[in-house]
Amino acid sequence: MIIILKNNAAREKVDALAAKLRGEGFTLHYSEGKHTTIIGLIGDTYKLDPEDIAAYDIVEGVRKVSEPYKKANRKFHPEDTRVTVGKATFGEGFFQVIAGPCSVESEEQIVEVAEAVKKSGATLLRGGAFKPRTSPYSFQGLEGEGLRLLLAAKRQTGLPIVTEIMDLSTLGMFDDVDVIQVGARNMQNFSLLKELGKTGKPILLKRGMSSTIEEWLMSAEYIMSGGNERVILCERGIRTFETAVRNTLDIVAVPVLKRLSHLPVIIDPSHATGQPWLVEPISKAAVAIGADGLIIEVHNNPEKALCDGAQSLTPAEFDGIMGKIRHYAAFEGREFGIASGASIGAAL
Amino acid sequence: MIIILKNNAAREKVDALAAKLRGEGFTLHYSEGKHTTIIGLIGDTYKLDPEDIAAYDIVEGVRKVSEPYKKANRKFHPEDTRVTVGKATFGEGFFQVIAGPCSVESEEQIVEVAEAVKKSGATLLRGGAFKPRTSPYSFQGLEGEGLRLLLAAKRQTGLPIVTEIMDLSTLGMFDDVDVIQVGARNMQNFSLLKELGKTGKPILLKRGMSSTIEEWLMSAEYIMSGGNERVILCERGIRTFETAVRNTLDIVAVPVLKRLSHLPVIIDPSHATGQPWLVEPISKAAVAIGADGLIIEVHNNPEKALCDGAQSLTPAEFDGIMGKIRHYAAFEGREFGIASGASIGAAL
Amino acid sequence: MIIILKNNAAREKVDALAAKLRGEGFTLHYSEGKHTTIIGLIGDTYKLDPEDIAAYDIVEGVRKVSEPYKKANRKFHPEDTRVTVGKATFGEGFFQVIAGPCSVESEEQIVEVAEAVKKSGATLLRGGAFKPRTSPYSFQGLEGEGLRLLLAAKRQTGLPIVTEIMDLSTLGMFDDVDVIQVGARNMQNFSLLKELGKTGKPILLKRGMSSTIEEWLMSAEYIMSGGNERVILCERGIRTFETAVRNTLDIVAVPVLKRLSHLPVIIDPSHATGQPWLVEPISKAAVAIGADGLIIEVHNNPEKALCDGAQSLTPAEFDGIMGKIRHYAAFEGREFGIASGASIGAAL
Amino acid sequence: MIIILKNNAAREKVDALAAKLRGEGFTLHYSEGKHTTIIGLIGDTYKLDPEDIAAYDIVEGVRKVSEPYKKANRKFHPEDTRVTVGKATFGEGFFQVIAGPCSVESEEQIVEVAEAVKKSGATLLRGGAFKPRTSPYSFQGLEGEGLRLLLAAKRQTGLPIVTEIMDLSTLGMFDDVDVIQVGARNMQNFSLLKELGKTGKPILLKRGMSSTIEEWLMSAEYIMSGGNERVILCERGIRTFETAVRNTLDIVAVPVLKRLSHLPVIIDPSHATGQPWLVEPISKAAVAIGADGLIIEVHNNPEKALCDGAQSLTPAEFDGIMGKIRHYAAFEGREFGIASGASIGAAL
Numbered sequence A, B, C, D: 001m002i003i004i005l006k007n008n009a010a011r012e013k014v015d016a017l018a019a020k021l022r023g024e025g026f027t028l029h030y031s032e033g034k035h036t037t038i039i040g041l042i043g044d045t046y047k048l049d050p051e052d053i054a055a056y057d058i059v060e061g062v063r064k065v066s067e068p069y070k071k072a073n074r075k076f077h078p079e080d081t082r083v084t085v086g087k088a089t090f091g092e093g094f095f096q097v098i099a100g101p102c103s104v105e106s107e108e109q110i111v112e113v114a115e116a117v118k119k120s121g122a123t124l125l126r127g128g129a130f131k132p133r134t135s136p137y138s139f140q141g142l143e144g145e146g147l148r149l150l151l152a153a154k155r156q157t158g159l160p161i162v163t164e165i166m167d168l169s170t171l172g173m174f175d176d177v178d179v180i181q182v183g184a185r186n187m188q189n190f191s192l193l194k195e196l197g198k199t200g201k202p203i204l205l206k207r208g209m210s211s212t213i214e215e216w217l218m219s220a221e222y223i224m225s226g227g228n229e230r231v232i233l234c235e236r237g238i239r240t241f242e243t244a245v246r247n248t249l250d251i252v253a254v255p256v257l258k259r260l261s262h263l264p265v266i267i268d269p270s271h272a273t274g275q276p277w278l279v280e281p282i283s284k285a286a287v288a289i290g291a292d293g294l295i296i297e298v299h300n301n302p303e304k305a306l307c308d309g310a311q312s313l314t315p316a317e318f319d320g321i322m323g324k325i326r327h328y329a330a331f332e333g334r335e336f337g338i339a340s341g342a343s344i345g346a347a348l
Helices: A011-023 A050-054 A107-120 A144-157 A168-174 A190-196 A213-225 A253-260 A269-273 A276-289 A315-331 B011-023 B050-054 B107-120 B144-157 B168-174 B190-196 B213-225 B253-260 B269-273 B276-289 B315-331 C011-023 C050-054 C107-120 C144-157 C168-174 C190-196 C213-225 C253-260 C269-273 C276-289 C315-331 D011-023 D050-054 D107-120 D144-157 D168-174 D190-196 D213-225 D253-260 D269-273 D276-289 D315-331
Strands: A002-005 A027-032 A037-042 A059-063 A083-085 A088-090 A094-100 A124-126 A161-165 A179-182 A203-206 A231-235 A265-267 A293-297 B002-005 B027-032 B037-042 B059-063 B083-085 B088-090 B094-100 B124-126 B161-165 B179-182 B203-206 B231-235 B265-267 B293-297 C002-005 C027-032 C037-042 C059-063 C083-085 C088-090 C094-100 C124-126 C161-165 C179-182 C203-206 C231-235 C265-267 C293-297 D002-005 D027-032 D037-042 D059-063 D083-085 D088-090 D094-100 D124-126 D161-165 D179-182 D203-206 D231-235 D265-267 D293-297
Touching (some): A011 A027, A027 D027, A037 D037, A088 A094, A107 A124, A107 A144, A107 A315, A168 A190, A168 B168, A179 A190, A203 A213, A213 A231, A213 A253, A231 A253, A253 A265, A253 A276, A253 C276, A265 A276, A276 C253, A276 C276, A293 A315, B011 B027, B027 C027, B027 C037, B037 C027, B037 C037, B050 B059, B088 B094, B094 B107, B107 B124, B107 B144, B107 B315, B144 B161, B161 B168, B190 B213, B203 B213, B213 B231, B213 B253, B265 B276, B269 B293, B276 D253, B276 D276, B293 B315, B315 D315, C050 C059, C088 C094, C094 C107, C107 C144, C107 C315, C144 C161, C161 C168, C168 C190, C179 C190, C231 C253, C253 C265, C253 C276, C265 C276, C269 C276, C269 C293, C276 C293, C276 C315, C293 C315, D011 D027, D088 D094, D094 D107, D094 D315, D107 D124, D107 D144, D107 D315, D124 D144, D161 D168, D168 D190, D179 D190, D190 D213, D203 D213, D231 D253, D253 D265, D265 D276, D269 D293, D276 D315, D293 D315
Parallel strands (some): A094 A124, A094 A293, A161 A179, A179 A203, A265 A293, B094 B293, B161 B179, B203 B231, B265 B293, C094 C124, C124 C161, C161 C179, C179 C203, C203 C231, C231 C265, D094 D124, D094 D293, D179 D203, D203 D231, D231 D265
Antiparallel strands (some): A027 A037, B002 B059, B027 B037, B083 B088, C002 C037, C027 C037, C083 C088, D002 D037, D002 D059, D083 D088
């Protein structure tokens, strides 16, 4: 961390700040310029909040040199992390597709979709039970009943399930859920992240709509610093000035994250754009740029979906796209889905 | 709501959609153009999710004509809403200043700050007990103990208190809190909003860092549709490309909200920029543009603050600014603080 | 176009507006709702500025239904446009790579780079003579002398050249340039666009840093409405809140543009991120998502480059990446570079 | 400037870079941390492009410590600059209102508006002759004839005129124009800025739609480094995700600019929002926050305006607002318009 002092900083105040920082175990290096003096701070600066230093009235500004996260940082953990869910591995060398409807609506619906996506090669089933909706007048999900139906689909297909938690108070209901999803709006719900850090469950951490990559990794750090290192990151589009599609997919975040962190990264082409015809080109680009998987919305009847039908593919459309993703994954040397020889149904 | 049909939309599919919409009580008007046919939908469209309509494969696009919120909408509630907390009124004709430290640190600190800001004319005391911090390694607030100290300061000064709730599970601890604050990161924590809608307490609803004004009013609608109409909106800066200061204060949101809604609106100049020297010019502009109040960070020792000291004023600096705000409020015909003759201390 | 009237709109004013619009050849459809009356406008609305209608005091708002561009619109030109430069074709079925240094520095440098990139499979040479630099104290390009050196490199290698025009007054110097580039900062320099519309030269139109896709197509429309339909669009990253890399590449713009327009689209991975290690993953994703080409910065000595060396690849790094792009292009059924049998050198 | 070295940076490469920098006159300070070594660079770093340093393969990153502009920097020019146009002074202690139509349409129109706004207290007349329009099918301004009519209005009212230049090639036509406006889309038209730096005319430099404050000051630096220090900055709203109004007015840019620079700053409330009912509240806030003036669109018949009528006030509305601005300016101790005793008409 670098501290830029004001021109007229009083010597005794600078000394006091320096003494405080040395007391906290940091080593200090001074550089005096014509107009500015800077102090280089050496030590475990990730524990230091730049705002605390900026509060001193002799300080003009603060510049970070190293990342504020440690557990999620590739510098301290050079090997890729692989997160395994049942027989499916997220991380280097593998490629997984999670699929299913935006929200669970009935047992018939969720089982039908689960069977279809499994047949096409998906290795996990997604489905919303608790739904974050912008309007209080929109369908809010089947909640507990939705979880029950997801578990029924899991029993019938062998597919592990991924579903979103919206509030800490419902955590007890997620015991049999395989992967707990934290949605974009909850990416900085720190109370929730802390509790998830105490579970041993894989967490699918979606990027907040306007979160920087650094903030996203800090949210992963919340979970990991609690003891749970099974975090899968999911890019789902950020908010920009562009209105042609719902969000702007920051696909370059994938290689950037791969360099900064060791965690697996997947992409959500359905929420990124809200347009089903864009799922195929985005999915191919996702494999090409190095993502570890996809999460795709599939509904057996998009026109009758109770939420976000507009962005869902039919099972037949999904099947067509999976053929292409499979080819791309092979081209990139990725094992597609579960290892050959294994079968998901047998996992039960 | 306007539905734009695709060029090649099959007649029977259009008829099916039309029948469905009529069945839901809407009246339909058709306009056939050379390249496009549109359907105008008349009725209570705020209950209709545009995405549901966009899911139909005959639909090219959907355009909203009216607002998706009703309780928060000035069209259905032309009179200004006034929210009263103790003797302080938020809303037309009044101007309130809420002040206090970013976080509660000790009884001595919070009482000292409370007495100082009261003397300068603040009518409510703010102070964080539960703190949303980007890093798990930063101070997270005194939590329950922080609430206890705030209540002690309330007893000693008579100032009603405003403090942030971070998670539903702690709601029971807020019984004696006068105004519950929902922070920017929780603006779309819908589970929390729903529960707050069941309380009778004033809610200070901060704008999400990258939330549109419409989304913000939809979050107010969540609270109001639950039965609690005592919502105060608080603009605190949005995230943009500009990095000169922490956020970009969207000050024009004040008159825009006043036209769209009947709810009171205040401004947080401290969080908007993170720079104490900007509090004075922003505060004056806030009065001039029609805000109903301010929430300002004041700390008796910013350099030793446990969080965000960098953006705090000292009590003396705050006092200087209050003199100017008072003049501006008078100029705009606003009653500053509590009505003359009343005294906060006497409120106990 | 849809006109939403104010609730209290006086009948005679509505009639006056309606008469004016009918006089301009539009057909009008009315829909009267409980709270709102809307008018659907049928005809060539792309010539109508929504702001002109919004100026009427009886108008609450205006919603566009169709696109404001015509020449660039796929609806009126369903076939893909192919732009041919020498033996290289931009458009469906082909994939071109343009490469070269950020700025031309010497004859030795530009010829050496040109020969290297040609050997690796690039079909056009890029190089800046006039450089838009944020600081007046930075190197501004060799200007006329730079153009002369580019032409020398063209003579020696047979590669057609692409270079940026910064100001109308220099247009006369571009007679022997093969493709004129309009940079991001000039995307809405309408005086320049109009003049380029009178030339017969291919124009590489970069997207403005914060331009919407619609504004970008409107800038293409400026050129095309002047008579020059040889426009190649180039996505180079947009400005967002994210600071991990220089810009946020809006890669989804490629399939969105392909649906809205018939023009070829290429991607600039060098300027999008400013980081040479990201060129490879982005280039692969660009092919996968359907781009028609790439423009990549290559410098024979990035550390000594006079501008933007930080984002340049060495010729050896470029050659390694080209091998992968070639495979991806084949996988997507794209003819890579010039048609087999043809040779660029022979073009002279 | 601070250079952060890569962990594995080879000693001889570091020495080579250090030697080069010392050769350019910089002094270097080293700080070696556990994971990172940084070099502090002391000297005239504003002439150094951070990208040039980042190009070295031993460099991990670069952090700027001081501003890259000098002429526009308050550090090197602590006194406020005042720009005088006729009898009107822009800068500390004064407040000017520029008013007039978006575009000049006829002599009758421009003279009528000029007389009206002069009567209400405006001290300069604005009016567009060359109009930057997003669509090639929109009215592009009367061009040379528009300039002629503006000069006629100047002769009849004595009001100095402000009008926009769109292209260098027309500079010769601006001899009798008092203030040359550079529009948002041309803020980084560096060829134009350089030429304007050679004139002695006051330049009204509008902020680019998505330009940072630093980039804006760098554009001022282009003009000033050419010898023309008569620059007036104009904030007109930036592009963000919010769509409730046209742009997001960054009003806090005013005090931020006042701290960073010595140049006068005015606000354009008309273009910032595109909504005439917002001009009054924004204008009051502009005075309160410390702006040196306003530029406001006024049209004698907004419904018949040939461009942007939607954002124009009528002369009567403008007159009402001017009364309030006058009071606010007095409250802030600003001389409103020209000094008392002087009269604009007498200026001829």
